[in-house]
Amino acid sequence: MTAPNLRDRYLQDSINTASPAKLLTMLYDRLILDLTHGEDALVKGDLATANDKLNHAQEIILELRVTLDVNAWEGAPGLANLYGYLLSELIGANIAKSPERVAVCRQLLEPLRDAWREAAVASAAG
Template sequence: MSNLRDRYLQDSINTASPAKLLMMLYDRLVLDLMQGEEALRGGDRESANNRIGHAQEIVMELHASLKLDAWDGAPGLANLYSFMLTELIGANVKQDADRVAGCRKLVEPLRDAWREAALAPA
């Protein structure tokens, strides 16, 4: 059963538009941040490390794929990604759930804005 789910997920990723992929990344980032924060608050260091580490990977991917010359806001977004990465590393090292929550509060409006843009009629 797990193999079927993995295959479905991989097929979904392979056939998704760039806008859909971006929405998927942001959705997963928010989920990782929520779960990482909850794990820290619950004292589950291993789970927190896994979720926050995965969130860091997503932020690095978002930063690496950002085209700085595509629009005027791109450099600011790149700076925000760098800030979040620093915060997540610090949160993981210091086991600081509030820093993770702060990153989530930055990401959620971005996720919502990208979703709205992706779903808007062309």
């Protein structure tokens, strides 16, 4: 088996065995990574990479939005609205080639990612 195949198998096994809380934190980690890489690519003028990363970030946000149960807790509708705003901003950032707009989205998501990570750790602990 080749190294890329082993990596893909490891990643798939990690996803298949992860708890829902771990999956959520994995999605947020990848989302932040995509935004960071997309922002950097825009700064460097690498529009193809920026487009790829920003489109992937949008796909993650769509997945987060679709799987969000807005009736599960009182903050869920606000989170759904935030996801909608982020999608609009990332589409606009991609069209306008604006690393600043991507940075704003990333800065909004980083504390949210950290909060979900803390909740996952607390949930796992007991």
